[in-house]
Amino acid sequence: MKITSKTMVAAGFALLVGATACNNDNITNVNRNPNAPTSAPAGAVFTQATANAVGRFLGRGPLDLRGTEWVAQQLAEVQYPDEDRYARLQASSTAGTFNAAYTAELENLKKVVAQGQAAGQPGVWGPAAVLQTWAFGYMTDVWGDIPYTAALTGDSIGGSLTPAYDAQKDIYASFFKTLSAVSSALASDPATDPGLGSADPIYGGNLTAWEKFANSLHLRDAMRIVNVDPTTASAEIKAALSGPAGVFASNADNATLAWPGDGVFDNPWADNFAGRDDHRMSQTMMNVMLGLNDPRISVYAQPTVCFSAPSTTGCPANTPAYVGMPNGLDASTAGTYFNTSSRPGAVFYPGATAYGFYGGGGKSYPSNIMTYAEVAFTQAEAAERGLGGLTASQASGFYNAGITASMNQWGVTDPVAIATYLAQPTVAYQGGTAGLTQIATQKWLALYSDGTNAWAEWRRTCVPSTVKAGPAAIINYVPRRFEYSTTELSTNAANVNAAIARQGPDNFGSRMYWDTKP
Numbered sequence: 001m002k003i004t005s006k007t008m009v010a011a012g013f014a015l016l017v018g019a020t021a022c023n024n025d026n027i028t029n030v031n032r033n034p035n036a037p038t039s040a041p042a043g044a045v046f047t048q049a050t051a052n053a054v055g056r057f058l059g060r061g062p063l064d065l066r067g068t069e070w071v072a073q074q075l076a077e078v079q080y081p082d083e084d085r086y087a088r089l090q091a092s093s094t095a096g097t098f099n100a101a102y103t104a105e106l107e108n109l110k111k112v113v114a115q116g117q118a119a120g121q122p123g124v125w126g127p128a129a130v131l132q133t134w135a136f137g138y139m140t141d142v143w144g145d146i147p148y149t150a151a152l153t154g155d156s157i158g159g160s161l162t163p164a165y166d167a168q169k170d171i172y173a174s175f176f177k178t179l180s181a182v183s184s185a186l187a188s189d190p191a192t193d194p195g196l197g198s199a200d201p202i203y204g205g206n207l208t209a210w211e212k213f214a215n216s217l218h219l220r221d222a223m224r225i226v227n228v229d230p231t232t233a234s235a236e237i238k239a240a241l242s243g244p245a246g247v248f249a250s251n252a253d254n255a256t257l258a259w260p261g262d263g264v265f266d267n268p269w270a271d272n273f274a275g276r277d278d279h280r281m282s283q284t285m286m287n288v289m290l291g292l293n294d295p296r297i298s299v300y301a302q303p304t305v306c307f308s309a310p311s312t313t314g315c316p317a318n319t320p321a322y323v324g325m326p327n328g329l330d331a332s333t334a335g336t337y338f339n340t341s342s343r344p345g346a347v348f349y350p351g352a353t354a355y356g357f358y359g360g361g362g363k364s365y366p367s368n369i370m371t372y373a374e375v376a377f378t379q380a381e382a383a384e385r386g387l388g389g390l391t392a393s394q395a396s397g398f399y400n401a402g403i404t405a406s407m408n409q410w411g412v413t414d415p416v417a418i419a420t421y422l423a424q425p426t427v428a429y430q431g432g433t434a435g436l437t438q439i440a441t442q443k444w445l446a447l448y449s450d451g452t453n454a455w456a457e458w459r460r461t462c463v464p465s466t467v468k469a470g471p472a473a474i475i476n477y478v479p480r481r482f483e484y485s486t487t488e489l490s491t492n493a494a495n496v497n498a499a500i501a502r503q504g505p506d507n508f509g510s511r512m513y514w515d516t517k518p
Contacts (some may be wrong), residue, residue, distance in 0.1 A: 328470015
């Protein structure tokens with residue numbers, strides 16, 4: 001069933017409240033725990049899995065707010081800077097994230113896929129397969145080779161509790177097949193398929209929107225491998241663009257999760273900022289934005305305390321409004337930036353916080369799962385490189401569209417301000433190698449609040465070139481990957497060690513399959 005309007009569905013979250021099934025149809029069934037059902041409605045499972053996945057990969061853990069946002073140097077840490085120094089991004093600190101992704105959202109999405117396929121409902125299994133591929137993409141982009149083919153089979157006959165690790169090359173090849181299959185299945189989905197309906201908190205059951213998401217994710221993944229295998233990348237870019245529904249074509253297509261903001265399902269950044277004040281804008285990001293006179297700066301960041309309240313004790317005279325702090329400082333040095341560097345934007349703050357600063361409606365602020373801006377920049381790069389049937393003459397159009405889309409997405413809608421920005425010599429598209437650097441810069445800026453994706457783009461392009469390890473970092477380079485889970489090293493050692501032998505030493509410096517940029 002195709003629903004033509006994109007719906008923000010609080011109802012999907014409401015379903016979770018009533019999803020705890022009680023089996024009282026047979027009073028003799030005394031051995032079944034009514035509070036631990038063996039199965040649940042696919043819709044309720046999908047809603048919970050979506051909240052888990054978005055909360056994990058775009059949330060407050062090491063794969064975003066408390067980790068990769070610092071590695072990508074969009075944010076920095078003004079207190080407790082061990083993550084910003086990479087010390088708390090080692091295996092023992094990130095193991096829980098690695099393990100929980102498999103036992104929570106990935107496992108549940110697998111169940112939704114299975115239920116939908118058994119019922120012959122692409123409108124159920126298709127969205128789950130797309131979101132599972134999206135989540136696996138973050139996992140492999142952080143760790144490289146991971147359990148994939150044999151993962152999530154421990155509760156099946158012939159399955160494994162110690163799954164083998166797939167090579168990243170093979171994982172990406174599977175992504176392409178999966179996303180193509182979803183796109184085709186959704187395009188031909190019968191009208192009788194009820195789909196997920198209001199249990200879909202991203203698109204409200206709009207299957208055409210899910211087709212576009214599948215194709216857009218296909219495009220992202222194809223560009224990810226461009227440095228290591230440009231031939232396959234070009235073919236897969238063409239396949240993504242040729243999908244029946246096409247790719248995202250405007251911000252109306254964006255895949256976002258609109259959080260209810262009810263105290264149970266809140267935007268994870270706002271949830272974090274309600275009780276913590278250790279995040280500041282990175283000097284790397286602020287300097288890029290200031291150098292480009294970027295109007296998004298007032299959305300991405302808040303004015304410094306010393307600008308807004310210059311009489312505050314210890315404030316130097318004439319502190320600018322927007323200032324980033326260096327990444328990777330020791331705790332003593334980092335603390336000196338407390339009032340002289342900018343907090344993340346007020347849009348992410350929940351109003352009243354434990355610290356009483358700024359804030360708004362951040363609890364219900366949407367998380368951006370994938371955006372048209374990213375898609376437009378990827379098309380711009382493909383065009384400049386002559387990939388996927390696109391030509392260099394198309395690059396500037398996609399580039400300008402990406403900037404405009406990002407501006408509008410973040411609330412900068414004044415056409416004069418956008419036109420003025422685009423006309424600057426440092427922003428106006430130059431083409432060639434310089435153009436590719438411009439595309440990568442603007443894409444990195446547009447990916448604010450998607451730290452893992454921004455980090456992957458930096459590894460693939462080395463843009464911006466100012467991303468460097470900080471002076472107190474435990475290594476003298478920016479990590480290329482995270483270390484494997486300590487749990488896996490103790491319980492699945494043979495398979496982990498096989499992956500290490502194939503991929504390289506289990507440290508921050510080993511490069512994964514697609515990470516070949518000098």
